[in-house]
Amino acid sequence: RQGQSEGVILMLTVDDVIGRLGVLKQARAPYEPMWRDITDYVLPRRSFWDLDAVPGQKPSQKIYDGAAIDALQTMSDGLQSGVVSAKLRWFRLTMEDGRLQNQPGVADWLEETEDVLYAEFARSNFYEAISELFMDAGSIGTSVMLVEDEIAHRRLLFSTRHIKECYIAESRTGMVDTLYREFYMTNRQAQQTWRKGLSEGRLRAAEREPFGRGKFVHACFPRAERDPGKVDQLNKSFSSVYVDAQFHEGKFIDEGGFDAFPYLC
Numbered sequence: 001r002q003g004q005s006e007g008v009i010l011m012l013t014v015d016d017v018i019g020r021l022g023v024l025k026q027a028r029a030p031y032e033p034m035w036r037d038i039t040d041y042v043l044p045r046r047s048f049w050d051l052d053a054v055p056g057q058k059p060s061q062k063i064y065d066g067a068a069i070d071a072l073q074t075m076s077d078g079l080q081s082g083v084v085s086a087k088l089r090w091f092r093l094t095m096e097d098g099r100l101q102n103q104p105g106v107a108d109w110l111e112e113t114e115d116v117l118y119a120e121f122a123r124s125n126f127y128e129a130i131s132e133l134f135m136d137a138g139s140i141g142t143s144v145m146l147v148e149d150e151i152a153h154r155r156l157l158f159s160t161r162h163i164k165e166c167y168i169a170e171s172r173t174g175m176v177d178t179l180y181r182e183f184y185m186t187n188r189q190a191q192q193t194w195r196k197g198l199s200e201g202r203l204r205a206a207e208r209e210p211f212g213r214g215k216f217v218h219a220c221f222p223r224a225e226r227d228p229g230k231v232d233q234l235n236k237s238f239s240s241v242y243v244d245a246q247f248h249e250g251k252f253i254d255e256g257g258f259d260a261f262p263y264l265c
Helices: 014-041 067-083 106-123 126-139 187-193 200-208
Strands: 003-005 008-010 144-150 155-161 166-170 176-186 213-222 238-244 254-258
Touching: 014 166, 014 176, 014 213, 014 238, 067 126, 106 155, 126 144, 126 155, 176 187, 187 200, 187 213
Parallel strands: none
Antiparallel strands: 003 008, 144 155, 166 176, 176 213, 213 238, 238 254
């Protein structure tokens, strides 16, 4: 049930996802001691590396000099105020073909489109999430942001993920095009997220302990076989599958896709 074409998995199963997550964990393991040292001394609020840790624990107590913490905060603040400030117009749209830039109406259309994009950023939580991204990039050196559609509120949702959740792989050109994320959410949150697709075991757990936590996996990777002429979720450029790591019963909770890779790494 598993084939391989140009390094991309065909007919992925739940066992494949869990197995390949294990391989990515082994590949990332040599970096983790250095990352732990960095967060202990430079970014203490990210010093929680045990995925099973109970929320609310104290951060690292190893700090004896705050110079590095202050420097990181200064860098992050400088990037946010100088590069992506909510008070500035920090990007412009231009035509790829410069000859079209001066055509009648083109400049007006581009400016109006910019206004729409700025309004979308303002309605979203982008400016809060990008600050955390800068902090991760300036310390750990690898930062990950997930971009989703928050359909209920008709806006974009940005969330900077702790690197402890994320296991990444690059394409042959050096671009991150594969990410497996292992994370926790409460049983109640799982029901709210996936009204269909949860296993009987997870549904029973939700009835007994709605605020108990469960472990889940999100795998996103290039889709090997698809029909570009179709617009349904199973023919998007990137495959997206969710697995209940504890009660999967051999089935995906959700199987869909994205036109563009949803993680900014």
